[in-house]
Amino acid sequence: MKPEIEIFRDYVRKKRLRNTPERELIIEEIFSSQNHFDIDELYLRLREKNQKVSKASIYRTIPLLIESGLVQEVFFEDGHLHYEHIHGREHHCHLHCLNCRKIVEFQDRHLESIEKRLGRKFNFDIISHKLEVYGYCEECRKDKRGR
Amino acid sequence: MKPEIEIFRDYVRKKRLRNTPERELIIEEIFSSQNHFDIDELYLRLREKNQKVSKASIYRTIPLLIESGLVQEVFFEDGHLHYEHIHGREHHCHLHCLNCRKIVEFQDRHLESIEKRLGRKFNFDIISHKLEVYGYCEECRKDKRGR
DNA sequence: CATATGTTGCAATTGATTCTCAATTATTAT
DNA sequence: ATAATAATTGAGAATCAATTGCAACATATG
Numbered sequence: 001m002k003p004e005i006e007i008f009r010d011y012v013r014k015k016r017l018r019n020t021p022e023r024e025l026i027i028e029e030i031f032s033s034q035n036h037f038d039i040d041e042l043y044l045r046l047r048e049k050n051q052k053v054s055k056a057s058i059y060r061t062i063p064l065l066i067e068s069g070l071v072q073e074v075f076f077e078d079g080h081l082h083y084e085h086i087h088g089r090e091h092h093c094h095l096h097c098l099n100c101r102k103i104v105e106f107q108d109r110h111l112e113s114i115e116k117r118l119g120r121k122f123n124f125d126i127i128s129h130k131l132e133v134y135g136y137c138e139e140c141r142k143d144k145r146g147r
Numbered sequence: 148m149k150p151e152i153e154i155f156r157d158y159v160r161k162k163r164l165r166n167t168p169e170r171e172l173i174i175e176e177i178f179s180s181q182n183h184f185d186i187d188e189l190y191l192r193l194r195e196k197n198q199k200v201s202k203a204s205i206y207r208t209i210p211l212l213i214e215s216g217l218v219q220e221v222f223f224e225d226g227h228l229h230y231e232h233i234h235g236r237e238h239h240c241h242l243h244c245l246n247c248r249k250i251v252e253f254q255d256r257h258l259e260s261i262e263k264r265l266g267r268k269f270n271f272d273i274i275s276h277k278l279e280v281y282g283y284c285e286e287c288r289k290d291k292r293g294r
Numbered sequence: 295c296a297t298a299t300g301t302t303g304c305a306a307t308t309g310a311t312t313c314t315c316a317a318t319t320a321t322t323a324t
Numbered sequence: 325a326t327a328a329t330a331a332t333t334g335a336g337a338a339t340c341a342a343t344t345g346c347a348a349c350a351t352a353t354g
Contacts, residue, residue: 018300018351039341054303059342076223079311080341095269104269108261118242118280122251126282133265135273165320165331186310201334206311226342227310301350306343313338324327 004031004070004087011068022053026061027070036074036084036103075132093131099140151178151217151234158215169200173208174217183221183231183250222279240278246287 008027012019029046030037037045039062043055062083065071070087074094093111095104111129119126155174159166176193177184184192186205193200209230212218217234221241240258242251258276266273 016300016352020301020350022302052303056304056343057302060301076228081223095265095271097271098274104271106265106269108264110257110261114255114257115280117255118253119282122242122253123285123288124242124244124251124280124282125288126280127245128282129278129280131276131278133262133271133273133276135266135271135275138270141270141272163321163331167320167332169333199334203312203334203336204332207332295354297352297354299351299353302348304346306345308341308343310341311339314336316334318331318333320329320331322327322329324325 001088004085007070007087008065008068011064017064022057023061023064025051025053026058027065030065030071030083030085031087036082038080038082040080074130093133095133095135097137097140098134099136099143102137104137148235151232154217154234155212155215158211162214164211169204170208170211172198172200173205174212177212177218177230177232178234183229185227185229187227221277240280242280242282244284244287245281246283246290249284251284 004027005024008023009019011017012023025046026042029042029049029051039055039058043053043058046053046058062071065085066073071083071085074082074084076082090107092105092107095106096102097104108131111131115126115129118124151174152171155170156166158164159170172193173189176189176196176198186202186209190200190202190205193205209218212232213220218230218232221229221231223229237254239252239254242253243249244251255278258278262273262276265271
């Protein structure tokens with residue numbers, strides 16, 4: 001599979017934008033972890049490695065990564081957006097523990113047929129979906145009983 | 148079915164909070180329409196009717212309405228949260244047109260079984276889910292072909 | 295290598311949401 | 325009823341995420 005940096009380089013070329021060291025650092029950092037991230041977190045991770053990229057550049061790069069299909073917005077929580085990289089990963093959804101805020105990823109092939117059915121029913125050309133499920137995880141269920 | 152105002156009154160009593168004319172105006176306004184709303188919109192709707200409620204009060208009332216099960220957050224879009232009232236309405240999800248931003252509500256009973264399966268698989272006590280589907284509606288598909 | 299144009303960091307700005315505080319109002323106990 | 329207690333209000337200030345203006349700088353192209 002083509003590495004994400006290559007995909008980004010192709011994207012900027014096609015759009016007549018420019019690639020820069022800052023953008024490469026951002027991409028590298030995002031793909032160096034499997035976790036969701038938010039802007040602040042990403043900024044701090046870069047700072048800790050003494051790679052100085054301004055927050056403004058991060059904010060400006062994210063839309064390009066989304067446009068090029070490398071990253072997506074996942075949810076809005078704690079007053080800001082959270083993202084994840086999606087290059088070469090299966091589409092998945094998130095199961096959130098409402099108590100400890102743990103997030104478990106899952107896939108469910110039935111969502112495809114829901115999409116198909118919806119598309120037919122409402123005459124939509126379906127592009128994507130986001131399913132977020134909320135509940136209490138095993139540990140927190142135990143805690144709750146004690147209350 | 149018990150009217151929403153009653154539910155809210157019970158809620159504040161139980162929580163040893165207080166009901167106020169402002170809160171009743173907010174609830175009345177929210178339930179006077181079937182549409183999604185955001186804070187600013189709600190504020191303007193109230194102002195137009197010469198019912199003066201400050202934005203601060205709206206911001207302070209929303210969490211109470213969510214806690215009492217009358218309202219829920221639906222999605223974050225255009226830089227702010229959008230809500231809808233849910234008292235006495237079937238649970239539903241949203242299908243968004245990415246072009247004209249039209250929103251169609253739909254229900255799909257298969258989501259229940261997805262929830263059940265997830266609960267079993269990950270040992271979660273599932274409380275709720277949000278499914279947002281994105282695509283292009285009939286009209287916008289036509290437009291797109293022309294581009 | 296020169297030009298045109300995109301990008302950077304910083305600081306200022308915008309917009310949503312929360313908070314502070316004095317005045318007001320709803321509940322509870324007298 | 326009335327007073328005492330505590331929650332709520334509106335206005336504006338404060339906060340926080342996200343965007344933007346700008347001057348200096350960097351990249352791609354001819």
